[in-house]
Amino acid sequence: MTCSGRDVFGGAPVEVAFHETIEALSAPAAPGDLYLAPGWIDLQVNGFAGVDYNQPRTPPEDIARSIQALFATGVTRFYPTVITGAPATMEGALCNLARAAASLAEGQAIDGFHVEGPHISPEDGPRGAHPRHWVRPPDIDEFRRWQDATGNRIRMVTLSAEWPDAPRYIERITSAGVVASLGHTQAAAAQIADAVSAGATLATHLGNGAHAVLPRHPNYIWDQLAEDRLMAGFIADGIHLGSAFLKVALRAKGIARAVLVSDAAAPAGAAPGRYQLGEQFVDLTADGRVVLTGTGKLAGSALGMDRGIENLMRLAGLSLADAVRMATINAARAGKLPGRTRGLVPGDRADLVQFRFDPAAQRLEVAATWLNGRQVYQR
Numbered sequence: 001m002t003c004s005g006r007d008v009f010g011g012a013p014v015e016v017a018f019h020e021t022i023e024a025l026s027a028p029a030a031p032g033d034l035y036l037a038p039g040w041i042d043l044q045v046n047g048f049a050g051v052d053y054n055q056p057r058t059p060p061e062d063i064a065r066s067i068q069a070l071f072a073t074g075v076t077r078f079y080p081t082v083i084t085g086a087p088a089t090m091e092g093a094l095c096n097l098a099r100a101a102a103s104l105a106e107g108q109a110i111d112g113f114h115v116e117g118p119h120i121s122p123e124d125g126p127r128g129a130h131p132r133h134w135v136r137p138p139d140i141d142e143f144r145r146w147q148d149a150t151g152n153r154i155r156m157v158t159l160s161a162e163w164p165d166a167p168r169y170i171e172r173i174t175s176a177g178v179v180a181s182l183g184h185t186q187a188a189a190a191q192i193a194d195a196v197s198a199g200a201t202l203a204t205h206l207g208n209g210a211h212a213v214l215p216r217h218p219n220y221i222w223d224q225l226a227e228d229r230l231m232a233g234f235i236a237d238g239i240h241l242g243s244a245f246l247k248v249a250l251r252a253k254g255i256a257r258a259v260l261v262s263d264a265a266a267p268a269g270a271a272p273g274r275y276q277l278g279e280q281f282v283d284l285t286a287d288g289r290v291v292l293t294g295t296g297k298l299a300g301s302a303l304g305m306d307r308g309i310e311n312l313m314r315l316a317g318l319s320l321a322d323a324v325r326m327a328t329i330n331a332a333r334a335g336k337l338p339g340r341t342r343g344l345v346p347g348d349r350a351d352l353v354q355f356r357f358d359p360a361a362q363r364l365e366v367a368a369t370w371l372n373g374r375q376v377y378q379r
Helices: 060-072 087-103 105-109 140-150 166-175 189-198 220-226 243-253 305-316 320-327 329-335
Strands: 002-007 013-018 022-026 035-038 040-045 075-083 113-116 154-159 179-182 231-235 258-261 273-277 280-284 290-292 352-358 363-371 374-378
Touching: 002 352, 035 320, 040 113, 040 258, 040 305, 040 320, 040 329, 060 075, 060 087, 060 105, 060 363, 060 374, 075 087, 075 105, 075 363, 087 105, 087 113, 087 140, 113 140, 140 154, 140 166, 154 166, 166 179, 166 189, 179 189, 189 220, 220 243, 231 243, 231 329, 243 258, 243 305, 258 305, 258 320, 258 329, 305 320, 305 363, 320 329
Parallel strands: 002 035, 040 075, 075 113, 113 154, 154 179, 231 258
Antiparallel strands: 002 013, 013 022, 035 352, 273 280, 280 290, 352 363, 363 374
């Protein structure tokens, strides 16, 4: 198969020949007006299109429908994300997702699983929307149960560095090839340094899952921004982070260490109303906020990755190429996704997205998406 467009990174027209992987690149006979990029990668998706991934009994047909909706936004690989909950509920949700990944045609897009919690800060603020009564210390036996539930497909765990056993836990899971990401934390500078030395390589949605008021310095956001060994994820929905913070944070990390994540919950891609996030109810408001019912507390986002790329340009002043890099190559590096770290290069997976781009409006419209060389969406 072939597809063509303007290479989002280099700008030149390109035709890509592919089967499951990219085989060759050449100059197209008719360039056209489309752009071509690797498909987006989202490392943090709690749910989408009205479907909550935190339920042990979410029907497979609902999961399939949610993935099809992700394809329409340009996503080709993602980590379904299970948040803090009862041990049996978390294991059940992971097992259910693993069955869907193995049985659904759309399941190829599930490249692994992200467990966000339960080993996070119990304190209001850093804990975010996670239920306090299920927060618990790191437990390597529980990690093994997650791996058993998914056939060893846990790829990322978010935890707080403040737990005394965090460094040892990080050493154990990273030795198994799992990404340890720091998040929902109130850790001190020394604790963050110890966690990074133990193998932590990522900061989960940096700037969120934090106290509303912090000391000017030191504080755990500055400490993670200053740690060059940490990449960082950012929720660019215009709600979780203001423009000024996003600009400064990206300058501190540098584009090479920055990753776009959606932190999407079930309301993403759906109409305003009430939905579930694990054992809790959340509301999607008319202005696009996802909040715990009865509170103003943010509980994930309603962001699609296509809109996130636009927001990186509008809010942070990034070029299209840098915004796409945060959603593709950088995400693959941060999440250790094989075959996706080089871009439009022979040998990489044929996960591709064609899109139209209006530079004046900084507006992106996905036209077609391929996963492993198979077309999974066409507008």
